[in-house]
Amino acid sequence: MVDMELLKKIVEAPGVSGYEFLGIRDVVIEQLKPVVDEIRVDKLGNVIAHKKGNGPKVMIAAHMDKIGLMVNYIDKEGYLHVVPIGGVDPRNLVAQRIRFFTDKGERYGVVGHIPPHIQTPEDRKKAADWDTIVIDVGADSREEAEEMGFRVGTVGEYAPAFTQLNENRIATPYLDDRVCLYTMIEAAKRLESHEADIYFVGSVQEEVGLRGAHVASYAINPEIGIAVDVTFAKQVGDKGKIVPKLGGGPVMDEVGPNIHPKVRRFADEIAKKYDIPLQAEASPRPTGTDANIIQMAREGVATAVLSVPIRYMHSQVETADLRDVEQTIELARHFLEELRPMDLTP
Template sequence: MEELITKLSNAHGISGSEGNIRTILEEDLKPYVDEMRVDKMGNLIAVKKGEGPSIMLAAHMDEIGLMVKYIDDNGFLKFVKIGGWYDPTLHSQRVIVHTTKGPIPGVIGSKPPHVMKPDDRKKPPEAKDMFIDIGAKDKEDAANMGIIVGTPVSMDREVKKLANGKITGKAFDNRAGCAILIDAMRQIADMDIKATIYAVGTVQEEVGLKGARTSAFGLNPDIAIAIDTTIPGDHPGISKDDSVLDTGKGGVITIADAAGRGIIAAPQVIKWLVETAEKNEIPYQTDVGDGGTTDATAIHLTREGIPSTVISVATRYIHSPVEVLDLADLQSCSDLVAKAALSVNDYF
């Protein structure tokens, strides 16, 4: 799993530009499925055929990033945020600008504090006051490098090991889910599973759950599991009132998120996953959150309704270039997804 998450995280694919990630999923899922296609939205749909209930396993491929809005006369790039950034996180970061001629490095700059007024230094920096410096001489020079309006930009960061089985990197939200999807399908391929499995890499989750909505409508599965990341409460600055979850204590089964405004999972779905985890001695945690939503929110409201929930990895510092997760949690999630597919006929 470490090699898999590293490959996926180090690759780049902001919302709307998921092609690099889709290629990895296509290559890694191919041995474990019967057919594969890309739909009109760009979702990857891999199918393992069966006769039992159909299960949609959805992992979004996109990461939050930036997009070039315009190039000023001096060759600096102004940008908009794609996805949910906390603006100070962007300040002074290295980035990769994905031009029509290939990727080039850049840095996010802003007015230096030395020339700020005292009141300005007390305020957190805002993205509207930042720009990307690629070393261009002027606007024409930047254009000659292949930069156009709409050029996607991602963070320049690679996975590094921390102590005690933890790793840090960018885009674990949701390359962790993609890694789990691949490994779970690897396990499923060796099991006598009756269900039809739709392994779906969805697009544009970070900007409105868009790929999940369209792919679920087309597939109309009997049950769905979104595979994603979630927020733990095990580091300074956050308390158990905010999150009862811990990294390293197993995958997370969502009972409700966004205080029920996102999804409230059907009791039978929770029973299925909890009992499967306990029977197979797979570490797990359960969560009722009041924060964000996932692809499951869009999926469970599709057509006449699809019983759904989320299996996720507790990940520190989500939506930053230095997210942290525990490799053991990745494996727990993968094992739970695979064993749940094996036991689904006992519950549905």
């Protein structure tokens, strides 16, 4: 059963790409340390937790970082101008709250929006862009904003807004990838007997180029690599092209250059054995996940992607089904418990 208190803690912990040390890294260490044999943080900031075994070496990775914002200018009226860290759509920022991490602690700001009463017809036709986004932090001048702790380079992220929609569904910023980070941690906690030599990795800087997984997979040199990340669920406006649905179970890419056929087939066998519904999607090109870079480590790694489906990715209202989360935990757990040496020649 999903631990809602822990899930919320993981989702809301600070950690924009490159700044995972602001909060989420400590949470991951706190949760994994009691259930692994050794744990360390590398020079890039990845958390690498090792649960020893004599079988195949497997790396399972979920990224810790969030998309976010960085202040690049403070104007004379005290408004912050920002640039994106990762894939932020400026249209999602209008009239939203932003949590900043300043020299003087956490501060909040709001993205201003022209009231409809004073918009011109031309204004109503325009979408927000990075030239029009300004953030009001309550200051009346640049000097006052700086006194509050704001600087060029201050980072921020969507303000916490964890919402339970009904018994099974939640909506919140940063299910990407914190819901999968939670599933990886829970799978590690539930793990019983296993032969595999397992490395649980909380990777950094995925949203800005899969950077942490690149470094971690080189150091670990695994035989098998599993990226745990979110994927798209059917939603309004998908034009019928998205297959996975909320409440339908975890998702794995079916075929494609980033997916090792034998690893994928083994996951299918585990899902059937434990009566876990497993949704499939096609991946005709390398995935935009840590698996893409893990696959190319050293002499090559047999990779796959295990996903929790969500709606409205990279927005403040990412939505998931808790039944999918629970089933993803169980699939990951049994996959790791039953993994044995195999011929990984495709």
